[in-house]
Amino acid sequence: MTDHVPMYDVQEPTGNxxxxxxxxxxxxMLERATDPRTNHPDAHLDATxxxxxxxxxxxxxxxVIRLILVDGVLFRTAAANNDVAALDGVRIGTVATRVxxxxxxxxxx
Numbered sequence: 001m002t003d004h005v006p007m008y009d010v011q012e013p014t015g016n017x018x019x020x021x022x023x024x025x026x027x028x029m030l031e032r033a034t035d036p037r038t039n040h041p042d043a044h045l046d047a048t049x050x051x052x053x054x055x056x057x058x059x060x061x062x063x064v065i066r067l068i069l070v071d072g073v074l075f076r077t078a079a080a081n082n083d084v085a086a087l088d089g090v091r092i093g094t095v096a097t098r099v100x101x102x103x104x105x106x107x108x109x
Contacts, residue, residue: 009104010025010100012069019107020100020103024103025065025103028099033049034050045098048095052088064082064089065092065096067082068093075093075094
């Protein structure tokens with residue numbers, strides 16, 4: 001673990017088992033990329049991540065998510081580190097933080 005203060009409530013850097021793991025976030029995102037919701041307020045996020053996964057593949061998207069959520073790397077920097085367009089890095093980071101928030105809320109109920 002690095003010596004930085006975690007930016008996100010994700011299990012790996014916080015050590016809190018109540019927080020979602022980065023793998024859980026990735027799985028949820030990839031699941032929604034494969035089968036986007038249609039009648040949901042966040043359906044646009046599913047369509048967005050589906051496009052990004054199609055463009056770069058699962059492994060690259062996972063790597064960017066890990067850099068953002070676990071290592072605290074900025075969205076655009078995480079993207080640049082993986083040869084991903086800056087805007088797509090912002091898309092990945094936005095959806096990942098939304099999914100993380102959703103998963104952490106689910107674990108509290």
